[in-house]
Amino acid sequence: MSGYDQVPEAARPFLGPTPSGKPVPVKVLRKDRLDWKEKVALIEIFKGMGFTLREMFRPRFTIQFPEEPFPRHPSVKGRPVLAKNPDGSIRCVSCGLCEFVCPARAITIDPGETSDPIQREPRDFQIDMLRCILCGMCEEACPEEAILMSDELLMATDARPKALHHLEDLLVPVEKLQERIDYTKRMYRKWNRPQS
Amino acid sequence: MAKIKVNGREVEAPDGANLLLFLNDTLGLNIPHYCFHPALEKVGSCRMCQVEFVMRRKDPDGKESVRRVLGVSCRETVRDGLEVETHGEAARRARKEAMEFLLVNHPLDCPICDKAGECRLQDYAYQTGQLEGRTIEPRRKEEKLVDLGEVILLDRERCILCTRCVRFFKHFEGRAQLGVVERGDRSHIAAFYDQPLTGNYQGNLADICPVGALTLKKFRFKQRSWDLTPVPSICPLCSRGCNIFVDVARHGVVRRIRPRLEPEVNGYFICDQGRLEFDDLNMVEERLRFARVRREGRLVERPMEEALAEAARLVREAGEGLLALASPFLTVEEGEAFLALTEKAGFKGFWSPPPTGLGDRHLRTDDPCPNRRGLEKAGLQAVHKEALAAAIPSASLVFLAGERILRLLPPEVLSLCAVKHVILLERVLGGLEGAVQVALPGASWAEKSGTFVNADGRKQRISPALRPPGEAAPDGRILEEIRRLVLLQGSGKEEEK
Ligand code: SF4
Ligand code: SF4
Numbered sequence: 001m002s003g004y005d006q007v008p009e010a011a012r013p014f015l016g017p018t019p020s021g022k023p024v025p026v027k028v029l030r031k032d033r034l035d036w037k038e039k040v041a042l043i044e045i046f047k048g049m050g051f052t053l054r055e056m057f058r059p060r061f062t063i064q065f066p067e068e069p070f071p072r073h074p075s076v077k078g079r080p081v082l083a084k085n086p087d088g089s090i091r092c093v094s095c096g097l098c099e100f101v102c103p104a105r106a107i108t109i110d111p112g113e114t115s116d117p118i119q120r121e122p123r124d125f126q127i128d129m130l131r132c133i134l135c136g137m138c139e140e141a142c143p144e145e146a147i148l149m150s151d152e153l154l155m156a157t158d159a160r161p162k163a164l165h166h167l168e169d170l171l172v173p174v175e176k177l178q179e180r181i182d183y184t185k186r187m188y189r190k191w192n193r194p195q196s
Numbered sequence: 197m198a199k200i201k202v203n204g205r206e207v208e209a210p211d212g213a214n215l216l217l218f219l220n221d222t223l224g225l226n227i228p229h230y231c232f233h234p235a236l237e238k239v240g241s242c243r244m245c246q247v248e249f250v251m252r253r254k255d256p257d258g259k260e261s262v263r264r265v266l267g268v269s270c271r272e273t274v275r276d277g278l279e280v281e282t283h284g285e286a287a288r289r290a291r292k293e294a295m296e297f298l299l300v301n302h303p304l305d306c307p308i309c310d311k312a313g314e315c316r317l318q319d320y321a322y323q324t325g326q327l328e329g330r331t332i333e334p335r336r337k338e339e340k341l342v343d344l345g346e347v348i349l350l351d352r353e354r355c356i357l358c359t360r361c362v363r364f365f366k367h368f369e370g371r372a373q374l375g376v377v378e379r380g381d382r383s384h385i386a387a388f389y390d391q392p393l394t395g396n397y398q399g400n401l402a403d404i405c406p407v408g409a410l411t412l413k414k415f416r417f418k419q420r421s422w423d424l425t426p427v428p429s430i431c432p433l434c435s436r437g438c439n440i441f442v443d444v445a446r447h448g449v450v451r452r453i454r455p456r457l458e459p460e461v462n463g464y465f466i467c468d469q470g471r472l473e474f475d476d477l478n479m480v481e482e483r484l485r486f487a488r489v490r491r492e493g494r495l496v497e498r499p500m501e502e503a504l505a506e507a508a509r510l511v512r513e514a515g516e517g518l519l520a521l522a523s524p525f526l527t528v529e530e531g532e533a534f535l536a537l538t539e540k541a542g543f544k545g546f547w548s549p550p551p552t553g554l555g556d557r558h559l560r561t562d563d564p565c566p567n568r569r570g571l572e573k574a575g576l577q578a579v580h581k582e583a584l585a586a587a588i589p590s591a592s593l594v595f596l597a598g599e600r601i602l603r604l605l606p607p608e609v610l611s612l613c614a615v616k617h618v619i620l621l622e623r624v625l626g627g628l629e630g631a632v633q634v635a636l637p638g639a640s641w642a643e644k645s646g647t648f649v650n651a652d653g654r655k656q657r658i659s660p661a662l663r664p665p666g667e668a669a670p671d672g673r674i675l676e677e678i679r680r681l682v683l684l685q686g687s688g689k690e691e692e693k
């Protein structure tokens with residue numbers, strides 16, 4: 001017996017000619033001829049034109065991106081940014097929790113001292129947007145509501161160094177983030193209910 | 197051995213041992229404590245180690261009566277018939293209450309506190325499970341940044357008045373420098389007459405303080421403790437050989453050095469030089485990353501193989517005229533490799549720097565060689581200045597090997613070397629650029645493994661905490677490779693190829 005017989009029947013055509021040299025008989029299971037309706041094709045054409053005609057009188061929902069912004073819900077997780085207080089101070093105290101929790105290791109913090117009562121603020125804060133996976137773990141870890149996922153989704157650049165965002169690129173006035181803060185507060189309260 | 201009963205179970209315990217230490221270290225019960233430290237006098241003031249003592253007594257009429265009292269376990273010694281309940285309702289509650297009182301005025305500083313992650317207050321707060329404050333009164337405001345001299349900062353808000361720091365100076369150093377001033381809720385820690393702290397052991401306060409009240413200036417805000425990887429090693433700054441942890445941050449930077457418990461050498465402490473003088477481990481710019489060889493009068497960067505072959509050729513050609521000097525920082529293994537390589541040398545040994553005068557009656561010794569005993573045992577002789585100065589002029593080639601050799605050699609000796617041909621195995625080029633024929637990039641003590649033998653003859657292991665940069669490699673590897681090439685060239689195999 002040859003090995004040919006041990007191959008399941010359905011797979012035999014893939015093996016080429018049979019050991020005896022005869023071609024393998026092939027049975028096609030699909031329909032392989034068009035019927036007359038399909039040959040004419042007119043019906044389908046009219047169907048398609050009818051659809052186009054209908055759509056012409058519908059309101060347009062295409063957005064002229066990127067000039068026209070599209071509406072975003074606060075649950076969108078965009079580029080992580082740092083909140084700046086109304087008095088210009090940085091909220092972040094460079095506690096390093098986000099740096100530690102970041103699964104992509106995108107964050108690097110250089111902690112520094114300030115004369116403020118909070119004593120500590122970042123001298124530099126780098127997020128490598130080539131690494132960041134927008135998971136939002138940093139936001140969840142932050143005890144100061146300082147790092148937040150903004151709704152900015154346009155992060156493409158034409159040069160690698162530009163993808164490394166520094167402190168000055170990351171600071172955003174806290175008013176702009178208020179919606180996200182409220183949303184996360186609400187959600188975290190819901191998710192992190194103490195186990196009773 | 198005494199028979200005691202812990203939580204209803206009979207156990208044997210060494211007679212006279214400290215009860216808290218026995219419960220925690222031997223039975224692993226993890227009873228919290230702040231004011232207790234095994235190296236200090238016991239005061240029992242934080243009340244965190246309270247357990248229930250069960251006392252049984254036979255009354256005259258034959259009936260047995262049982263009395264249960266709460267007490268601190270840190271001041272109790274193990275003796276026959278002792279019976280304690282550590283995790284009963286009463287003991288648990290007592291500890292929880294003590295904890296809550298400690299936290300009444302404690303600030304919520306953890307995100308900015310250097311102790312976070314290794315803070316006992318955090319640990320036990322989680323353990324006892326009282327995660328929210330129940331007070332409505334405003335928290336006490338205290339001075340948050342008190343300068344206690346060159347090494348230590350004090351944050352009075354975080355202090356829990358365990359008085360470990362006070363006792364440390366009194367009992368370890370024998371000279372009190374800190375005290376608790378005022379009384380009641382106004383008590384706080386202060387230095388006498390507000391003088392800056394002195395002495396060579398101040399850094400230990402940062403380890404001894406169970407919370408973040410005393411912190412190192414040098415470590416301030418540098419790194420969060422959970423980002424550090426501790427690597428066990430040996431301090432190379434004196435011949436005591438204190439056991440240490442080298443704490444390395446994520447990006448391969450040494451951030452901190454702290455003591456590692458070793459009762460036979462240094463106990464719980466190390467000196468401030470050992471703790472603070474680690475900056476040269478992080479040196480970047482001056483560091484030799486690639487080998488350099490003199491070509492047409494100039495030192496140029498060449499691949500390691502070429503430099504090694506060149507060094508081997510020079511060593512072989514010099515023969516008797518070789519003067520080989522090792523640094524006292526070489527490990528035992530490297531000393532042996534060095535000795536094997538310089539078999540034929542006319543003069544060899546390891547440099548023995550003069551006593552530093554920094555020694556004291558605690559840990560620090562006068563001898564700055566971490567491995568004098570080890571190198572002597574390997575067969576290398578200690579070399580002093582006079583002998584060296586006399587030998588250099590007649591040598592045809594000088595081989596200087598090992599970390600810090602350029603820094604440890606006195607300038608007179610270096611200027612004698614500067615007119616010779618020199619092979620240098622170091623991390624920096626130092627002032628010998630004009631004389632060096634081959635410069636091989638070596639490694640620091642934190643980048644290699646090996647054995648140091650301390651002043652008492654105790655063999656101790658160092659382990660690599662960092663990776664040497666570029667083509668730099670541990671000195672031992674380089675020495676062995678040169679030796680292999682010397683033998684290869686000597687047997688004529690090189691020419692045949
Ligand atoms: S969103 Fe996720 S990946 Fe991006 S910086 Fe935050 S933690 Fe890191
Ligand atoms: S977790 Fe928040 S406060 Fe801490 S370093 Fe990150 S952004 Fe700053």
Ligand code: SF4
Binds near residue numbers: 305309
């Ligand atoms: S001492 Fe401990 S509990 Fe207090 S702020 Fe520092 S880390 Fe937090």
